[in-house]
Amino acid sequence: MSPARFLDPTGERYGIPTYGWGWAKAFDPDLLTRSQLRAQGLRPGGQQPVAQLMWRSRRARDRSGIRIAYLYDRRRAAPVRPMTPARREALAAAMRARRTCPTCETVYPWCIPTSLGECPACAGLEARAA
Known part of the structure; x- marks a missing residue:
């Protein structure tokens, strides 16, 4: 199944801009998952997800077989709070x-x-x- 199946950069179909696995970087290189933000020493900082990734997976928790990862804007991210x-x-x-x-x-x-x-x-x- 093609990742283009989930391609919805305007958000008309899913309510939020949606990309297939590996497609988000082509549209906006500043869209990152929480893990990617953390690897750069950043956190979402209270912002809501601006987009999402969708892909088919046998590891999905529900019967749909579709997994979702939310994407955040790196430009609006805040630095990780220091460990006290x-x-x-x-x-x-x-x-x-x-x-x-x-x-x-x-x-x-x-x-x-x-x-x-x-x-x-x-x-x-x-x-x-x-």
């Missing part, structure tokens, strides 16, 4: 909580699987593997 000591401590505490088993209270070097809710030893998976 309090923010750094809060992130470290959150990660420590994700690595701590609620049952045995052991802190692991990896995050506890959310599917188990506890470490594999407490979930009884290590006994089954043996």
Whole structure:
């Protein structure tokens, strides 16, 4: 299926300018996804998406098989806020909580699987593997 299927630079069909995978740069090189902005040390800065990418994917969350990525204008983006000591401590505490088993209270070097809710030893998976 061609990316031109999703081409709607005026926004008539989808309500917002829409491009197929890899086509946005051809129309406006300043349109970037959140990840691309972050790689350049920028953030959307409160602006609404100015366009979107659409493409077919088997990894789509709904049955339509279509994924969407919103695009933001680099010229209106703001710099990423600097990491403060309090923010750094809060992130470290959150990660420590994700690595701590609620049952045995052991802190692991990896995050506890959310599917188990506890470490594999407490979930009884290590006994089954043996």
